[in-house]
Amino acid sequence: MVTVLNFVEVLVMDFTSEEKLYSINKIEFFEEWLKHEKDKRCDRLFEFISTKFNFSDITEECEREIKMKLASISSKIATRWVSSGKSKERFLNKNKLWLEGQEIEFCVRSTLPQPSTSTAELSRPGRPRKDFEDASFKTKKRRVEDLVQSRSVGELMTAAEVAARSTGQKNVARVIKDIGENPASASACLNIQQTSAVQRDRPLSNDEALAYYIDSKSTTHSYKQTRKWTMKVGHHVFPSYECIVKAKKGCYPSEEHIVVTQSRAEIELQAILNKTAERLIEAQREVVTSVLPNISPNSSFTLISKWGCDGSSGHSAYKQRFENSEDTDEFLFVYSFVPLRLIDEGNNTIWQNPRPSSTMFCRPIKFIFVKETMEMTKIETNKVLEQINNLEPTSCDLAGSEIYVKHKLLLTMTDGKVCNALTETHSSQKCYICGATPTMMNDEGRHFDSNQDNFGFGLSTLHAWIRSFECFLHISYKLDIKKWQARSSQEKASVKQRSDEIKQRFKHEMGLIVDKPKPGFGSTNDGNTARRFFGNPELSARITGLDVTIIKNFDVLLRTLCSGFEINLVEFNKLCLETRRLYLSLYSWYYMPATVHKLLIHSTEVVKTAIVPIGQLSEEAQEARNKDCRRFREHNTRKCSRLVTNRDLLNMLIITSDPLINSLREVPKKKSNKLCAEVLKLIIAPTIEPRPQIPSRPPQNEEDYLVSESSDCESDDSDIET
Template sequence: MLTVFTNEKIQLLCLQFSKRNIISSFNKRWKEAGRNKDVFLINNANWLDSEYSVTIPTSENVPTDPTPSSSTGKRGRPCVLYEDSSESSKRRKNTILLNEYGIDHILDAYLQGLRSIGEDLEAKLVEELRLSDAEKKTVLIKQFRNENIIKKLTDEEALSVFIDLDLTKAQYIYLKNVTDERNCFIFPPYYKIQDMKNTCYPPSSTIEIANTYAKNLRIQDLLDHTAARILSIDSVYKNGLQHLLLYSKWGCDGSSGQSQYRQKLPEESELISDANLFITSFVPIRLIDEESGAIIWQNPVPSSVRFFRPISIEFCKETPEKIKSVVDEIKTQILSLVPSIINKEGVGVQVKHELFLTMIDGKVAQVLTDTLSSSTCTICGATPRQMNDLTKVSERPENENAYQYGLSTLHAWIRCMEMILHISYNLSFQTWSATSEEKQRLKQEKKVQVQKRFREELGLNIDKPRQGTGNSNDGNTARRFFYNAACTAEITGVDIDLIKRLYIILQALSSGVMIDSKKIGIYALETARLFVNKYNWYYMPSSVHKILIHGESVINHFAVLPIGQLSEDAQESRNKDYKKFRLHHARKCSRIATNEDVFHTLLYTSDPYITSIRKPYAKIVKELDEETLNLLNVNELISDPEAP
């Protein structure tokens, strides 16, 4: 590109060029004189007295091409743009601007320039940094450099923390404000938590709320939503899978001793009140590929409340009529179920459903099998006086329809413990019941002695009533009771081999691993014979009889899943959560609002996707006994060594 210079510009350049030549010549002569003034004046007297002429060009003798030829000598340093200048030149030019305009003027011009090109976000950032104190500037610089950066929780992670810490809305907002004040912007605003909760509910049109109940109108909608949430877990869905099968367990249970709030209940009666709660629910257990049988997803804690999905909650007593009506209604809906169609990456995934009615206790099983007495076996109909005659019992016809109700493994621990305790209480007179005053006195004295020793030696409260919630005999107490078999045998006076064998059977049933039904059938029958030989005077309880005599048949009925994964633990544990949710997580302005909040809390705390990112339980894993391992499926233990 040809550059055209004006006459005045050329004259100025010539003067600058001549000036540089004089200075250069002077510096050279000054160095030769050794930087001595007298020597310089003597050696350069003629040069100093001579004239130095400069030719100033005019418009007539200005060449059209300003580029000097090689014969005219070297031109001065050309002017360059700022971005092409060296670092020292940039600093020099910057200093000129700072001295002329000042720092505030330049910063304001910079912010204005950013906004003029549409960089409003960068302008805000620069302005925020400019106005911050030294501490905040340090934090921001570290974040820019990714040093000790604080990562904000996603909405899903924040909800999982909300659930794990059992926070209320007020507590969450307080925690967020405290962290924000310290520049730790970890938690999203609460309205995003609320939005995330809404994704954990089936369509609102399928949920009905009233003064005395809250329920899903159609179990189909709840199953569809649950299947979709399971497939939302990153590690679950795989391309190409289109036909899946979801195994789940369901059941119902009543709970008494609930809190009675100052809320009007027009429908209140002997059967309907706040003091009684009846919950129906289901728990997803395993999702498999229907074609290959491969396990796509496995519930890691099938006995926990973490995947407990509520079907309905009602304020009513657990009566036989109520049990039958609820179970019949759910069974009718199950018969009309259709596969869930889930859209994954543009592909319609079909999920079929199979549900097992095993989350029940002995009382519900008794009602559903029309068994007249709780002490009568629901499978073969044997009475207490008949159960110790093993030969006749084994010949009795079995009601195979009763296999579907499982073994109630949680209550099995408790009933076996209570059997050992009652044998211990009656050892001094060796009859099934204390019919005389003397026997009652001896039984009470032994009971007090046993209770005291268990409290002193194992820290257990044995067979003591609890206000409004039955007694102290629960699953955890029973497990420690059998785990310390030697101490238990010494305190109770019951044969240690019987206690150990019951512990092995209960351990195998609760392991969550497939059991070798033939091996456990033989082992259980040997245990029953040991019981009869040692304590034939004490009638075997129906729950213990069901395990020892019919356990093999029930296990074979559930060939697709381990019997331990079909337990009722989750149902029993959730009854306690209702009190907490109603107290801390529900509005009290009306009964309908209370029921709605409690039902929603039950739903979002059991959402499969949210539960998958929650912090897992800190489990204390106990190794299974060698005898227990012998009763389990060896192939499954090899493929999943952490299964027990």
């Protein structure tokens, strides 16, 4: 762009200084204005003007006037720039007349060298006078002494605010104004600055660094890279990886209690329970001592935990040799337990798991690379039961006193296959509690005699969601033929056509992919899909052609069971029986699945015998742990041998569920919804709200009854093997 520069020089001489008038085209000024950031724009523009016109020996007063004028012009351009949408082309077109109008003029006064009238003055010793900004604090204090004595603090602060604003330092001016209006805010600002400086300079402890390592799903390499790059910019926050290793070692039980082979890894149950209790007491030391200030020696506590097992498939097959050629690493069978509550002798809750269905506290017992079978399940579970029968209390040190933690384990993290294997129920269509067959389940007048020994397995609430959803899905496929099985080719074609239509509508109207097999394992019918189906009963009923009332009833029953609160068993049982009668009146031709039968017939009895709310006994943590095993095995293990790989996998399962480390992590936030009015009628307000660490008031209104919209598992969905 061709710039127009007019140089007008007016010379006015006296004995001390001279004045010159300079002017610059607005277009050229705008081009330079556009190059610089807002905070440094005035200084850069002054440097540009000084260089362009070769200012020399200008007076301090003149320099201040020029900077004030530059700030004023810059502010006007900024206003026009914003109104033009920050588009250069639009700015030039919109402000063409203004840009081509009167030029910007600067009057510059500079000091002239003068012949000395005194030889003594020329030879006067001493350093040259420094500018105010470059002078020391002592010199500055001396120069402003007259101002301090002749002006009040308010006047000086106002002058500082005006000067800062005139030079474009608006934030500085705002702070000065706030402090002038409210002097007490100066102390608050100073405290914040000092606190932030301390926090900024404080490195993470070893345990905090390990908590970050877990939360960020880091690997050894990614953690080292994070530390290196933060150190490059001067932040020494992360300790070395060797410190992480030290923190990890503090999470492990003694080596003599761990057995690792090519196809399995196992920890003695007593050892992992001892370590869990010790770390839990250490994490809750302040809480325990504050709640129970007068703890006597040999005090006894009880740690209630749930445990179970689950098999999964589709794991990566590594290029590593097995000593036994029949072994494979495609299948994995895992045993775990989850601590739920720590209670004292008076049955007061000292600690409660904030996410009983999350993998945060899912502790490993053992894992085996083997396919889940009925025989394998019985053998390995009996080994764990034998260890449970021989458990001893854990001795822990608390404030110089020795306390004991007893252990109570509930076998509830199971699915239908495990329950059938342990109860020797050889058909998946048969109820393992009462032995009812499909035809018996649909007999409305039949009485079912329950085996109370099997109530201890709980209700497998995650699978209850999924199997109930699949039951309604298959009923909708066969509404045209109204038969449990399609036998003729015509009936099969009808079912196939209707199922394709329903799947397509679920995809387009709800965004759900239903009944689609996953490569290697399971299907897309997971817990979150089932919750969305029951959570929108009107739309689900319109897509499937089912009765909307029965879908709503199942939604209320399942949400009540998963709420984590105590249940009003009388009202709950009424709704179960009412829903069963409705099911048989509408769809008696479709044999009720065993899980649906267990929900409608036996759930009241099972809930009655549970020592904690049935929603806390879910198997979701065990199911979601399958995803962790895949991720840890791929990203957090060494692949030099199967022994090393299995030990690294076991170590990751231990440290990611350590109570002390998890007490430093934030509990993942989940979107929560109010429980509906129908569910609120079926639950009982607890005497202690289910929160971790400290007892608190019971819920007082509906807003206190909040549940997660989905599972509180950290994974998006659970791996369900079918």
